[in-house]
């Protein structure tokens with residue numbers, strides 16, 4: 001089934017500190033209007049530079065960080081992060097490395113070179129270990145490269161299926177990721193803060209939600225405070241990762257620190273047991289379904305249309321009909337959430353639908369920068 005979904009999950013209270021970033025642009029608004037002017041996204045089919053489809057590795061009961069024995073080796077799983085793998089990467093990998101490295105000596109193997117494999121490898125290196133990554137594919141040919149890169153813990157579990165213990169893991173992972181990405185903000189890793197306009201379901205901030213702090217400066221806006229021709233618009237701030245640049249830089253960091261990378265595909269756990277390292281991290285994302293027979297792990301396909309870059313667009317939008325993330329490498333328009341769909345070939349009809357709904361949204365801006 002083809003559905004679009006609002007990436008919004010919650011709002012936070014507080015000041016709209018970064019909102020002023022948009023309001024500093026020259027205004028063409030009519031006198032007396034209180035509308036915050038924004039540069040419109042130029043949404044035309046002939047501005048599409050590429051379209052992609054990627055498979056989010058989703059488990060209703062949440063991502064797996066667990067240690068087990070594999071023929072005398074320690075095997076630590078770190079997979080199944082759904083639509084939040086970039087967001088949770090540093091934190092989940094920190095949980096995994098803590099489970100694996102304690103009391104370990106000798107070299108370490110990491111399977112997979114998506115965001116989980118690369119962050120796991122870096123953390124092991126930072127702890128002083130020699131690391132070899134074994135992987136079927138490297139960036140740019142991973143799901144992680146397709147991700148929009150919003151830092152927001154969205155779309156990675158079902159409320160009904162998770163345990164309190166898993167919830168604690170999730171919050172610990174989120175906490176570390178949140179601070180780790182902040183110290184990497186800048187051009188080197190392609191990470192920046194942006195205000196995000198967010199079409200809500202009408203509900204305002206919920207201060208009892210422990211996740212609210214990850215949307216700082218969040219509040220509901222009055223109709224006069226935003227240019228969208230929509231009711232129930234809120235704003236919050238978060239970081240956005242230009243995933244291609246980030247992953248490329250991570251590979252460089254790993255190699256600079258003496259890490260080795262080998263192209264190799266594993267068919268089953270016995271294959272992994274033949275590795276020389278006694279500690280192995282499994283960061284194979286959706287590949288874990290076949291490799292370890294985890295049938296709860298399913299793809300949630302996402303399709304994106306990418307338009308010509310527009311450096312003047314310095315805000316993101318998430319809403320009922322999808323999302324817009326502006327990045328230096330293009331304006332990303334998303335996104336579909338298609339359960340159990342395995343094809344990574346974008347469908348022209350879905351891409352046209354994404355483009356059309358965003359064209360309606362941005363052609364209806366009530367005031368422009």
Ligand SMILES: Cc1cc2nc3c(=O)[nH]c(=O)nc-3n(C[C@H](O)[C@H](O)[C@H](O)COP(=O)(O)OP(=O)(O)OC[C@H]3O[C@@H](n4cnc5c(N)ncnc54)[C@H](O)[C@@H]3O)c2cc1C
Nearest residue numbers: 054085087112113114116136137144149150266285287302
């Ligand atoms: C359209 C879309 C938008 C998204 N947007 C966001 C977003 O805005 N924010 C966010 O936080 N997340 C987002 N995500 C989710 C995010 O992309 C994933 O959660 C994340 O990339 C998973 O990372 P990973 O390292 O586990 O898997 P992958 O990136 O798939 O990496 C797995 C690695 O394991 C290797 N591998 C697999 N099987 C084997 C095997 N048998 N042998 C050897 N190697 C193997 C692969 O070659 C690859 O190198 C999005 C995803 C999609 C599809």
